[in-house]
Amino acid sequence: LWAVDTEGRSYRLTEVASATLTPQVFSLAPPYPNPFNPETTLSFYLPLEGEVELRIYDLLGRPVRTLVETRMVQGYHTLSWDGRDGMERPAAAGLYVAELRIDDFRQVRKLLLLK
Numbered sequence: 001l002w003a004v005d006t007e008g009r010s011y012r013l014t015e016v017a018s019a020t021l022t023p024q025v026f027s028l029a030p031p032y033p034n035p036f037n038p039e040t041t042l043s044f045y046l047p048l049e050g051e052v053e054l055r056i057y058d059l060l061g062r063p064v065r066t067l068v069e070t071r072m073v074q075g076y077h078t079l080s081w082d083g084r085d086g087m088e089r090p091a092a093a094g095l096y097v098a099e100l101r102i103d104d105f106r107q108v109r110k111l112l113l114l115k
Contacts, residue, residue, distance in 0.1 A: 026050075028100040028107040035112035036083070042067070042109070043078045044100055053101040056081055056111070064091055083113050 029043040042054065054067040065086045067079045081098070083091050093115035099108045 026100075026102050026105040026107070028098070028109055031081075031098060031109055031111050034110075035114045037114040039080050039082045040111060041078055041080050042098055042100075043076065045076050046072060046074050046102060048074050050102045052077075053099075054079060055099050055101075057097045057099060059095050059097070064096060081111070 024047050025045075026047065027045045029045075031040045031042050034040055044052075044054070046052070049071065051070075052072045053069045055069075056064040056067065058064055063086070065081065065084065067081060085091050091113060093113050096111040096113060097108050098111055099106065
């Protein structure tokens with residue numbers, strides 16, 4: 001298979017598919033699995049080093065647990081939430097929000113904890 005760029009040049013599809021694309025923006029991937037029990041994974045990308053905060057909140061905006069609060073290097077990072085609060089008690093079944101903050105960037109994802 002061949003691909004053609006905007007200037008009419010053609011490339012073998014295998015050459016295009018083998019290119020490594022690196023995101024240039026901060027991003028928080030959808031949690032997996034979601035819904036979850038007993039654990040879910042949160043992955044995010046940092047295009048550059050920065051102060052990172054990843055927190056879990058209940059639907060009333062109350063903090064449930066801080067997963068990370070530190071300076072992190074550029075690249076892909078993965079953390080897990082085991083469905084427990086900051087005191088290691090099991091959180092109630094229900095909807096939660098994961099919030100990623102990096103310097104001035106903020107992104108949230110919904111999480112559904114099943115029991």
